[in-house]
Amino acid sequence: MTQLMNENGIRCDGRRVDQLRNISIKVGVLKNADGSAYIEFGKNKILAGVFGPRDVHPKHMANQDSGILRCRYHMSPFSVTERKNPAPSRREIEISKVIKEALLPAVILKDFPRTVVDVFIEVLQADGGTRCAALDAASIALVDAGIPMRDLVSACAAGKVADQIVLDINNEEDQEGQADMPIAYMPNLGKITLMQLDGILSPSEYKKCVQTGINGCKLVYEMQRKALMDKYFTNEIQ
Numbered sequence: 001m002t003q004l005m006n007e008n009g010i011r012c013d014g015r016r017v018d019q020l021r022n023i024s025i026k027v028g029v030l031k032n033a034d035g036s037a038y039i040e041f042g043k044n045k046i047l048a049g050v051f052g053p054r055d056v057h058p059k060h061m062a063n064q065d066s067g068i069l070r071c072r073y074h075m076s077p078f079s080v081t082e083r084k085n086p087a088p089s090r091r092e093i094e095i096s097k098v099i100k101e102a103l104l105p106a107v108i109l110k111d112f113p114r115t116v117v118d119v120f121i122e123v124l125q126a127d128g129g130t131r132c133a134a135l136d137a138a139s140i141a142l143v144d145a146g147i148p149m150r151d152l153v154s155a156c157a158a159g160k161v162a163d164q165i166v167l168d169i170n171n172e173e174d175q176e177g178q179a180d181m182p183i184a185y186m187p188n189l190g191k192i193t194l195m196q197l198d199g200i201l202s203p204s205e206y207k208k209c210v211q212t213g214i215n216g217c218k219l220v221y222e223m224q225r226k227a228l229m230d231k232y233f234t235n236e237i238q
């Protein structure tokens with residue numbers, strides 16, 4: 001068993017309990033997608049590409065009154081230590097679903113009836129918290145594609161490690177810690193769009209964990225904003 005926290009409250013990767021991993025986000029990295037983003041969230045490396053709004057295929061999936069959103073979360077075979085089978089697993093199907101549901105409250109698709117917006121997510125390297133990091137990249141890629149949005153979606157997990165509530169669980173903490181709670185949040189609207197919990201928390205730990213996760217989402221939001229400003233503001237003044 002790895003020691004997840006030392007006597008000074010420092011975690012196995014050197015972070016404090018309320019500290020995020022290093023995050024870097026780049027907007028518009030794929031020339032063939034309508035919008036795209038690349039995120040490094042600690043050791044996670046994830047690409048998101050958005051196509052649309054465009055015609056829906058198969059046509060029977062089209063909605064006459066609104067556009068629809070589809071998401072595919074995929075892990076490449078080399079993204080984890082044990083080669084992952086490239087075929088979609090149950091876990092990837094579940095994560096694709098929760099990512100779509102976490103983005104849906106933010107996107108405004110009513111002006112694009114009979115169309116689809118597709119979000120493709122490729123996990124190139126995974127180290128715990130990929131659904132949150134994928135959501136952060138997908139949300140930025142949607143903005144980059146010019147999809148109207150009510151707010152950005154910012155995501156980050158909190159959890160319980162060595163009996164303490166901590167921000168942003170890494171892979172080791174996910175495997176050996178006591179609880180993992182991924183949260184997605186719309187920071188300007190103050191609304192949670194995803195909350196899952198793997199593990200057991202007391203009512204007071206639960207409250208603290210939700211608040212810790214939301215605080216993390218607000219920090220991620222600032223980095224998402226900066227990444228967008230870096231692309232669009234810099235291009236404008238060039």
Ligand code: CDP
Nearest residue numbers: 080081084126127128129130131132171174
């Ligand atoms: O990535 P996330 O925390 O959102 O989802 P998870 O199902 O809790 O997975 C936690 C971590 O387990 C992933 O981020 C990967 O690092 C690792 N994993 C793996 O090693 N092999 C897999 N087939 C799936 C996940």
